[in-house]
């Protein structure tokens with residue numbers, strides 16, 4: 001049995017670029033396909049390869065022909081969903097069974113209930129994919145929890161999975177060697193950083209309305225054993241490690257143990273990790289210790305700058321806490337990468353207020369997206385009647401799929417200006 005794991009190419013369309021010639025907003029990310037490396041690590045005994053189309057966009061047909069897989073398993077976020085379908089069609093034409101997982105499959109599995117897809121994995125796939133492959137090899141018709149067999153025209157039926165430590169894994173290291181040939185490409189070009197990815201936790205204890213993370217674990221927060229995280233960090237040759245968790249500090253005790261273990265192991269690397277502002281404020285000593293362990297920068301979802309809008313997101317946080325966290329991090333010397341969400345209902349003064357906030361608070365690298373109700377999220381349920389663009393190619397988080405209050409071109413010009421100003425002195 002041969003299994004090809006596929007990372008789709010950077011996908012999606014840009015309204016500001018297509019309609020107004022504004023090409024500065026589109027964001028291109030290229031990092032190693034950690035989720036696929038984790039899946040591959042749990043497929044021992046099978047011939048497994050990774051086709052990373054973000055690194056080499058045009059190699060899918062070549063890899064299909066050369067590897068001749070029995071199973072093609074494709075991951076994807078929402079703006080990649082249509083691309084995933086196209087890849088699945090090619091794989092099916094070659095006679096492979098097709099399995100789809102990842103963020104979009106976990107939040108909106110019904111989207112993939114189509115002829116070119118055989119199975120949909122809902123939630124973390126490490127254990128589910130292994131169980132599915134084992135069943136197929138043994139000729140068993142039964143499906144593991146969290147896996148659906150497609151049946152176009154009918155409702156997609158599956159038994160929801162109860163996610164546990166088995167799904168979080170850590171027993172085996174991610175199969176980093178399967179993409180070793182691409183490693184020189186896994187860098188943040190703009191900042192000149194070579195970066196490797198490690199996971200220390202899955203899911204998040206919170207449930208912000210716009211966020212697609214809870215679909216991966218059904219709301220559970222699962223940590224990876226500290227010794228496994230240390231092993232994975234040590235395996236990577238890169239000077240910078242991005243802890244690719246939605247919330248690295250969701251269990252402060254685990255985060256403290258990991259910090260101590262990094263120091264004890266004598267690891268001298270720089271780390272980037274995601275944290276909530278209230279965790280910074282409630283655990284400033286943890287931040288200081290992590291800084292000593294190499295924490296260079298944190299990514300914080302500030303999202304909005306006023307309490308009314310934060311409440312609307314079910315963020316369970318306040319603007320004053322955001323400001324307090326910024327002061328703590330500046331005091332320690334940790335770089336702040338701030339996530340902000342602009343609402344399509346923004347007026348000119350909303351853009352101006354956000355621009356002033358970013359500059360006054362010295363946010364080192366603002367990451368600004370447009371509020372997008374992703375299918376499967378609580379926000380999508382609340383807003384679906386107002387959505388004017390359903391084509392998932394536009395769900396890149398940089399397009400307004402809800403009507404803008406300002407004339408559309410004005411909205412995108414102000415958005416581009418905000419990005420330009422915010423990134424003018426960007427540093428890590």
Ligand code: SF4
Nearest residue numbers: 204206207208211246
């Ligand atoms: S705190 Fe962050 S990761 Fe957690 S639900 Fe909210 S946005 Fe998602």
